[in-house]
Amino acid sequence: MTQSNRLEGGRIDRTRTLNFTFDNTRYQGFHGDTLASALMANGVQLMGRSFKYHRPRGVLTAGSEEPNALVELRSGGRKEPNTRATVAELYEGLSANSQNRWPSLKYDAMAINDRFSNFLSAGFYYKTFMWPAAFWEKIYEPIIRKAAGLGSLSLEDDPDAYDKGFLHCDVLIIGAGPAGLAAALTAGREGARVILADEDFELGGRLMSETAPLDDAPAPDWVAAVKAELETLDNVRVLTRCSVIGAYDHGVYGAVERTADHVASPQQDKPRQIFWRIYSKRAILCAGAIERPIAFENNDRPGILMAGATRSYVNRWAVTPGQTVSVFTNNDDGHRTAHDLLARGVSIAAVIDTRPDAPEIAGMDMLRGAQVIDSKGRLGLKSVKVRTSDGDVRDVTCDALAVSGGWNPNVHMTCHQRGRPQWNPTLAAFVPDDNLPPGMVVAGAANGAFSTAAALDQGASAAVTSLQDIGITARRADLPTAEDAPIALSPFWYVTEGKGRAWLDQQNDVTVKDVKLAHQEGFQSVEHLKRYTTLGMATDQGKTSNMGGLAIMAELAGKSIPEVGTTMFRPPYTPVSMGALAGRSVGMEFHPTRKTPSHTWAQEQGAVFVEVGNWLRAQWFPQPGETHWRQSVDREVLGTRNSVGVCDVTTLGKIDVQGADAAEFLNKIYANAFGKLPVGKVRYGLMLREDGIAYDDGTAARLAEDHFVVTTTTANAVLVYRNMEFARQCLWPDLDVQLISTTEAWAQYAVAGPNARKLLQKIVDPEYDISNEAFPFMACGDITVCGGCRARLFRISFSGELAYEIAVPTRYGDALMRQLMQAGQEFDAVPYGTEALGVMRIEKGHAAGNELNGTTSALNLGLGRMVSKKKDSIGSTLSERAGMNQPDALILVGLQPLDTKQQVLAGAHLMAQSGDINAASDQGYITSAAFSPTLNSSIGLGFLKGGAERQGEILRAVNPLEVGTIDVKVVSPHFVDPEGDRLRA
Amino acid sequence: MHNLNPITPLGGDTCRIHDFDGLKIVEQTNFALASVALRHNHSPAAIQAFLDTSLPTPGKWVAHAHLNAMWIGPDQWLVQAPYDTHELLATQIKMAVGDSASVTEQTDGWCQFEVSGSRCADVFERLCNIDIRAMSRGDVTRTLLHHLGCFVRCENTSDRFCVIGPRSSAESLLHALIASAKSVI
Incomplete structure (x- = not known):
């Protein structure tokens, strides 16, 4: 074609x-x-x-x-x-x-x-x-x-990458029209760090669409010269195809650079778009203005477009919207369109100016004081109907109509921090108020300075002012002579004549009638108007429609336009793709991965991994012939309980606590006492929130009088460290205590089972006696392993077995795991994963995240006596609240099905054997459940009202969502070795 | 001599190197690290004596002989030295400073990548919000890089930096560095 x-x-x-x-x-x-x-x-x-x-x-x-x-x-x-x-x-x-x-x-x-x-x-x-x-x-x-x-x-995955980035500058200039270029030239020449961003792929803004010369030469020539100069300045960064979309706190601006939207697909590894966060000391908003339409009946036909846009198409892109064009305007700017079209040889059917006193244009059919009242053409404009000043109606044949109702300064970003623009009656438009985001100045058409000369002047002045603010003395750049036409406009928002629909918001199909209807039905607040009619919503956010709606609402309400006001301006200024917002954080890159020291070894064993926070932990280690995860987990549990198992527990948080007051500090952090813990010993500790609810448990090992290592749960490692830092810095700054995380510095393995000691004796260097007498339960100390490697040994047990945790510098973690498994061959040592770990802790009745669920106290956990009354600690006072110490308080219990073939499920609620099943009958709930290969039965842990006194009772575990109701017996939560003989062996 | 073979944070036995036009990323492992925190009512003199230089102020790091130290918090520093000569750096410092400071071994808590070349700033500006172009030798700052808390230390103004990040996420950190390098270069 x-x-x-x-x-x-x-x-x-x-x-x-x-x-x-x-x-x-x-x-x-x-x-x-x-x-x-x-x-x-x-x-x-x-x-x-x-x-x-x-x-x-x-x-x-x-x-x-x-x-x-x-x-x-x-x-x-x-x-x-x-x-x-x-x-x-x-x-x-x-x-x-x-x-x-x-x-x-x-x-x-x-x-x-x-x-x-x-x-x-x-x-x-x-x-x-x-x-x-x-x-x-x-x-x-x-x-x-x-x-x-x-x-x-x-609904297909986006194959492209999107970057996020961060830029810093002295001055951010938003918009590269005459004001922006004058500002950039002024600031750039002074050596300031300048970022000039424009959403267009060419610099120049309206200069590229207009024919008015600069210094007697075409404006694009000046733009090209400025562009060339800016390119020579290392301190100036020009971002084209880059839309600044929001003004945020502290001079931070969001911007989206479309680096590959103008090509079929990005180059390999290159992003399609970059979401920049720009940190600016000062910002100059030179965002220009947007022309507004005049609403009349059937003003939405293809071929009817803005007069300024028409000039852009004609002058910049060398296309005409039609072969015969009419112009409908209320201001002199619309006349430029007629001039430019005529200059390009396009036929002008008529210039319809609402102003009776509009200037004449030689050689054109000029209809002053006239209005376009309707249009014809189903799929494209054929003609417009004009009511002339003498009351006649004329059909004007044309296939395009250029409309100008005046210009609205782009005040959006001046209002992103809840500012409101102010009304300028001369322009019949809102202009920026003084209440700008800190550090912002506005120049050019965005500031209501619509002539090129004024835009250039304001741009240069804004740069001088902005630089002065940050201590840089600047001189205005030399500027070309430019047109300086005054504003000649008579406000005209919509044509009242006609029964048909006059379109205000063409994106949302909102008409003048809709606004009137909204007003009639009581939606008179401008925010209500927006939501009731959808005026100003969607991708264009009403940039061409809002003012018309406001003007009509003002007329209906008998108010002035500024009294009606604008809706709230919010970022983004233009639509932002979800990809740009996500950046690189998609799929497996959504967050970084943490790998344990034994990760490679575990992969070699075919381990199935699970994400725990960012950590990847081995969940279980399938062996040949095992077709179901339960087979693997049961084997790992039994292997550990019968002989020895090894589990990577590096992920548990480790916090190094030192200082003269380290013990006193821990006394305040933990509910139980640590002051008298001897050097070389470990103690289980419980941490409470300020409200007395338990939030983490772990151990603290005393390596010296003034040196402890606190361990936390994997999930709470960061939280506990943060809380401890807060306590150190803010609650007790007088205590001499220093904290630092060492979680990653040590590879740590649990070695558990009756043969744990025998296995470790093959690893630990012989000068260290780890017999039960020399290294009893809850002992700890520095040792060496494998012929002199520095290590730490803790005799602690989560599984309930004779168990140790051994730690070496992380770089040796992989090797130690291999040595342990090799040395353990004679004991049929098994590696075990987090599932077996979970089964064994349930068998042993140890609380974990399911029990430390943010609603349970030490009393609920059966650890009430751990909260020392002899000292003050975080949460201890509030844990004594009467409501938390009722005789029928929920207490941790064990639960076992009467029919061992039935399955206990976490989440089930406990109710009496008979009676209604409803919330009023609720006596507690099950938090953890597992199949115990040791007991050959499903088992569970749960909280039961007055549970301490109810062992032996039969209850119903009600779970209507899954297996329904089963009968369970209340037992001790310590299913295995309740006396603790094994772990002290 | 023990019989445990060390692995690098990336799981190998040699350091990884990635070359781009104008950028080089080198995994570095020959370092020992120790945190040093001044105790209450003590003078930093012993720490200074160990380093044989004045302690760095906020946002700064100093180097002297084989040692360098960076400021990581009020009265807290991270001291670095070559691993092959200072494997027991924390012990050595503790012996030197006694009760005047708390010292904690940090060697294997971190991984380190040297990023050098003329495209450093272009790559870092896709990674973290620090004003990399304004940094000069002697500057160090803590920042989030690919969601990871890292130190970025300027080794040579504009063209050589060290990224010190959590060891367990070394692969993710390197991935982020490489992805940014490929994105830019």
Whole structure:
């Protein structure tokens, strides 16, 4: 197809023809085109269907504010719905499809909605789908979602990478139009660290769309010279295709750089987008302004677009939106469009200016004091109906209409920290208030300075001021002479004539009538208006529509526009892809992995791993012939209880506690006493929260009078360390105590079972006597192993067996594991994983995370006597609250099914053998359950009211969600070796 | 001499090296580390004497002879020395400083990667929020890098840095360094 609407000139590279498809039709454009400009060049006006009524829509703007021309770009995993054709750069092979239509863009069956528009007005859903209430989630909402909406996802994984990054600068300049470039030049020449970011792929902003010269030369020439100079300055970083999307605290700005959206796919290993966090000392907002439409009946037809956008298409991309164009304006700026079109040889049908005193334009049919009151053309504009100043109605034949209702400064980022803009009656627009985010200044059109000369001037001044603030004396850059036209505008928001629909928000199909209806129904607050009508929602956030809605609401409410006010401006300024927000944190890279010292060895054994926090721990070690994990776990438990097993327990937190007051500090941290713990001994300890609830348990080993090693559970290692640091720094700063984590520095293995000592005696160097007499239960000390390797030995037991934990510097952990298993061959030593560890601790009745669940006290855990009354410690006082010490308090008990073939399940609630099954009958609940190969029975731990006195009782374990109800017997939580003979052997 | 073979944080027996155009990532293992925390009512003189240099202030590290020390908190420093000559660094320091400071062996708690070359800043700005271009030799800062708490030490202004991170996550840390290098270079 020929590019029938292509003009001469422009900033496209005609030597680089690009092939692309839209709805499977092949077209050609040029390098430098956007999808919108290329489609326009090919005479394609119809680009999409509207959200609700499926109205035919074409392009309205030439920038990121576009509400209509939304397409699905690419396919498969790279498919991106709701892409604005106005900012999608053309590349070879680009494939785009229209969206929200069936079966085709031209013939959309869902356009039937448009016929029922009287029923589908604002609040339609709320009024219609009230009853029956149960239908909402299952029936109404799915149907509405299917009928409405825009593009669709492919549901395939995105194959591309997205980076996050961090930049620092003295001055961040947002927007590279005349103000931004003047600021960058001024700040850059002074040597300040400057970041200049613009969402466009070219610098220059409106300078690239206008014909007014700078210093008698085309404006793009000046832009090119500035660009060239900035490129020579090492202190200036220019980010094109980079949208600054939010102003956050402390001068931090979010920005998304689209590094590979303009090509078919990113290069290998390169990101598609980068989400930058920019730390700025000062920021200069030069975000420009957005032109606003004038609402009139059927003002949404393809071919009706903004006047400024028309100039962009004509001057920058060398395309005309139509062969015969009319202009509808309330200000002088609209006249420029007519001039530029005429200069390019495009026929101007009429210039319709709402102002009776509008200046004449030579050579054009100028209709002053006139209004466009309707338009015709189903899939593209054919004509507009004009009410002239003398009351006549004229049909003006044209295939495009350029509309200008004035310009709105882009104040969004000035308001991201709850600021509100102020009304400027001269501009009939909101401009930035003084209450800006700290460190921000605004320049150019964003500040209401609409002439090029004013923008240049404000940009340079803003740079000087900003640099001065941070101690850099700056001189304004030399600036070119530029147009300095005054603002000549007469506010005009919508045409009152006509019974049809005049569109305000074309993305959400919100009409003038909808706003009136909302007002009539009491939704008069601007925030209510937004939510009731959806005005200003979705991808464009109402950039072209909000002001119109506010103006109408003001009129209806009898208020001024500033009295009505704006809705809250929130980041992001433009849509941000989920990929950019996720960055590299996807899939297996969602978080870093921690590996234990024996990880490689465990992999060699075919271990099945489980994530515990970031750690990967061996869950069990399958052996040939084992087809079910229970077989592996049962074998590991029995192997350990009958002989010896080895488990990597490096993951448990280790906190080195030193200082003259280390013992006193631990006395305050732990509920039980540590002051008199002898050197060379370990003690089990329980930590309480301030409210008396138990939150972690572990051991503390005293290596010297002033030196302890505290161990924590794996899950709470960081929490305990943080709490201890808080206590050290804030609660008791006078105590002489120093803390540091050593979790990673030592590889630590539990060696458990009746043959544990025999095995270790083959590893521990002979000068260290680890006999029961010399190294009894709860002993600890420095030793050497394997011929002189430094090690620590702790005689502690989680399994209930004769057990030790042996630690060596982490680099030797792999080797020690191999040595232990080799030395253990004669004892049939087994490695065991976290499942067997869990089974054995349940058999032994040791509490773990399931029991330390944030609701249980030491009393509940059967450890009430551990809370020392002779000293003060965190949580000890509040643990004495009466409510936590009732006679029928929940107490940890063991539970065993009467029928050993039945399974105890964690989560079941305990109730009397007879009576109702309901919450009122609840007597407790089961926290942990496992099959005990030692007892050949399912067993459980749970909390039971008054449980200490109820051993032998039969209760029902009620679990309606899983196995139903089984009878269980209340037993001691210590299923194995309740007297502790084994661990003291 | 014991018969346990050491492995590197990455699980190998030699240090890994990754070369890119303008960037080199080298796993370093020949270091011993010890944390030193001044006890209450004691002078840092003994620590200074051991280091034979003044102690670094916040955000700084100092080097003298085979030793270097970086500030890690109020009255706390991390001292580093070559492993082959200072395997028992913590013991050596403790003997020198006595009760004036708490000393804890940290050697195998950490992994270390030297990142050098002209593209250092470009790579680091995709990894962590420190102002890497403003760092000069003698600066060190703690930062989150791929969700990991790490030290980034400037060894030579603009083109040589050390990343010191948790040993158990050495592979994840290296992965992040390589992914960023490939992303940039």
